[in-house]
Amino acid sequence: DIQMTQSPSALSASVGDRVTITCRASQSISNWLAWYQQKPGKAPKLLMYEASRLESGVPSRFSGSGSGTEFTLTISSLQPDDFATYYCHHYDTYSWTFGQGTKVEIK
Amino acid sequence: QLQLQASGPGLVNPSETLSLICSVSGGSISSTNYYWGWIRQPPGKGLEWIGSMYYSGSTYYKPSLKSRVTIFIDTSKNQFSLRLSSVTAADSAVYYCGRHSRLKDAFDIWGQGTMVTVSS
Numbered sequence: 001d002i003q004m005t006q007s008p009s010a011l012s013a014s015v016g017d018r019v020t021i022t023c024r025a026s027q028s029i030s031n032w033l034a035w036y037q038q039k040p041g042k043a044p045k046l047l048m049y050e051a052s053r054l055e056s057g058v059p060s061r062f063s064g065s066g067s068g069t070e071f072t073l074t075i076s077s078l079q080p081d082d083f084a085t086y087y088c089h090h091y092d093t094y095s096w097t098f099g100q101g102t103k104v105e106i107k
Numbered sequence: 108q109l110q111l112q113a114s115g116p117g118l119v120n121p122s123e124t125l126s127l128i129c130s131v132s133g134g135s136i137s138s139t140n141y142y143w144g145w146i147r148q149p150p151g152k153g154l155e156w157i158g159s160m161y162y163s164g165s166t167y168y169k170p171s172l173k174s175r176v177t178i179f180i181d182t183s184k185n186q187f188s189l190r191l192s193s194v195t196a197a198d199s200a201v202y203y204c205g206r207h208s209r210l211k212d213a214f215d216i217w218g219q220g221t222m223v224t225v226s227s
Contacts, residue, residue, distance in 0.1 A: 001170075034213035036154075043203055043217035044154065050211065087154055091212045094167035096144065096156035 002026050004088055006099035012107040019075040021102045023088030028068045034089045035064055035073045037082075038101075044087060048073065078104070109134035111218035113204045119225050125191040129204030129218055136185045137162045142207040144214065145178060145189045147200040155200075159207060160187060194225045
């Protein structure tokens with residue numbers, strides 16, 4: 001099975017900061033990677049799919065990149081609404097795998 | 108706008124079977140473009156995929172849970188269900204149902220989640 005590993009597990013940042021979260025796959029997954037945002041007590045929300053495609057309605061300050069085994073989610077200018085936990089996710093032939101999450105906290 | 112609503116008992120006794128329903132509104136569950144899945148999240152922990160199914164009835168389960176999980180669909184009621192047998196405290200979690208888009212290869216719509224506690 002493919003394993004997804006995120007780093008860091010948590011980070012502290014200030015409003016306006018540029019934030020980058022990394023997700024690594026245990027083997028090449030082409031660009032089949034999605035990113036979700038989850039706020040406390042809420043269901044996850046899809047942000048990006050196919051590594052770099054922005055889901056409809058998601059602010060353009062979010063961007064994704066990468067292919068193969070290494071991927072990044074970047075928030076260009078962190079906003080108060082962005083403090084949340086972020087998960088990467090890969091689907092491959094009837095197997096769905098999530099990363100362990102990265103919590104973005106207020107500095 | 109399609110919506111998912113998970114429902115079921117909030118408390119289950121150890122060794123018994125957890126049963127949840129996900130009701131789909133605003134769209135048909137009988138679409139070739141989607142899988143329908145269950146994901147859970149223990150308190151303070153990350154997301155864990157449990158299993159998914161296609162409207163035709165094909166099912167796919169996480170290997171470590173496969174012996175205890177059944178997911179089935181009722182197209183006439185536009186809903187799908189989860190059964191998890193022989194539960195223990197480790198199965199206590201928020202259970203989410205979700206729609207997986209085959210176009211995006213991602214869960215693009217999620218239900219609100221329902222907390223299930225396993226305790227006597």
